[in-house]
Amino acid sequence: MRNPPIRIADAISRSAQLNGITDTAMLDTQLILCFVLQKTQAWLRTWPDAKMSEGHLSHFEELFQRRLAGEPVAYLTQSCGFWTLDLQVSAATLIPRPETELLVEKALQLDLPETAQVLDLGTGSGPVILALASERPMWQCTATDNSQSALAIAERNLGRYGFDYVSFVCGDWYEPIRGQRFHCIVSNPPYIAQSDPHLGEGDVRFEPTTALTSGADGLDDLRQIIGGASRALHKHGWLITEHGYDQGSAVRALYAKSGFDQVTTHRDLNGQERITLGTALCQ
Ligand SMILES: C[S@@+](CC[C@H](N)C(=O)[O-])C[C@H]1O[C@@H](n2cnc3c(N)ncnc32)[C@H](O)[C@@H]1O
Structure with missing residues (x-):
């Protein structure tokens, strides 16, 4: 019937x-x-x-x-709003978070050249680099991820908006851009501790673990990114990273250890420490 x-x-x-x-x-x-x-x-x-x-x-x-x-x-x-963009997502990509928009805001506030070279490490579906390209169409934008499936989605999102100066490369953190220098590096890397009980709750259960977790204290990838940034930045270039609400002081210490100056942490809309940035003193 x-x-x-x-x-x-x-x-x-x-x-x-x-x-x-x-x-x-x-x-x-x-x-x-x-x-x-x-x-x-x-x-x-x-x-x-x-x-x-x-x-x-x-x-x-x-x-x-x-x-x-x-x-x-x-x-x-299969879609998510981020900044002013409507982006495709898949089970291979993290779902972009509203707090990550602070990463975009901080990069846009920097005094960078009109055709600045900008790098996004761990781009996923491309939200950060595509938001930056939408606001600064002349910036020379490169984004990396070690997931081919995520980059296929990022490419599709780029195709939807057609920004001229955005390219995606696959590989482990700095490996695919070895020898290149940037005015600014942005990254929202995995930063959750492997044993964090929240991984078994809510929406994150469905997201790729490789996009979320980073060793015992959640800082393994941030250590690599912050430790390697000076070699990929122009002198006085900026590194801006997202991190966990309770990782601010550990991340500032990593910046200081790697020779960064003007290191500051900024809070998200929930009042949590979320984004740290600093400028590279030496090449
Ligand atoms: C937290 S997600 C962020 C994705 C995107 N930037 C966003 O904000 O929605 C971290 C990203 O880093 C990528 N990733 C993890 N380990 C990596 C590595 N060793 N090298 C390059 N990318 C990596 C993951 O595939 C994932 O897309």
Whole structure:
């Protein structure tokens, strides 16, 4: 027997089932519906009595069940907003976080040449470097990642916006850009301790571990990035790194040990230490 068609309003009322799984049950349900129907949230509000086709309904059901099982909305809709951009994401990439926009803000506040050479280490789906390219189209932007699958998504995102001076290279941290120098290096590397219990909770369960964890104290990759930065920066070039809320003082010590000057840490919108930057004294 065929099920009676259900209305947009009926589908949205399913959001109550997501309470306890997410703080944004209504929004998540609407975003899934928008993706399935290829409509805007305004359209959903305007046409609450519109009937869903069987195809749309079964697609909605499949994605809604996956959300009930905890999968992040961004993976279900394969997209995520960052800065002013709408970016594709996949299970091979981290879902860009709002706090990472502070990395972009700090880079934009620097007094860099008009055609500055800028490097993003561990670019994932490309949010940081693409946001920078959107604001400074003449910057010569290079971004690296050791995941080919992540870079394929980053390339697709670049294709969507068509910025002229952005290139992606695959490899371990500085290895693919050996011998090159930059005016600014930005990085949001993995920085969670391997044994952090939060890795077993919520959305992060679905994200690639290689994008999240970095050794026993979470600092292995930051040690490599900060330790190697002077060799990849012009004199007085800047290094800006994201890190965990409780890693500020350890990260400042790593900058100081590697000969950086003007080392400062900045807090995110939640008041947590999140971004540290410093300038390279020597080449
Ligand atoms: C925390 S994610 C950040 C992704 C992206 N920049 C963002 O903010 O959404 C860290 C990224 O570093 C990459 N990565 C991990 N280890 C790496 C390595 N040894 N060399 C280069 N990239 C690495 C991961 O593949 C992942 O894309």
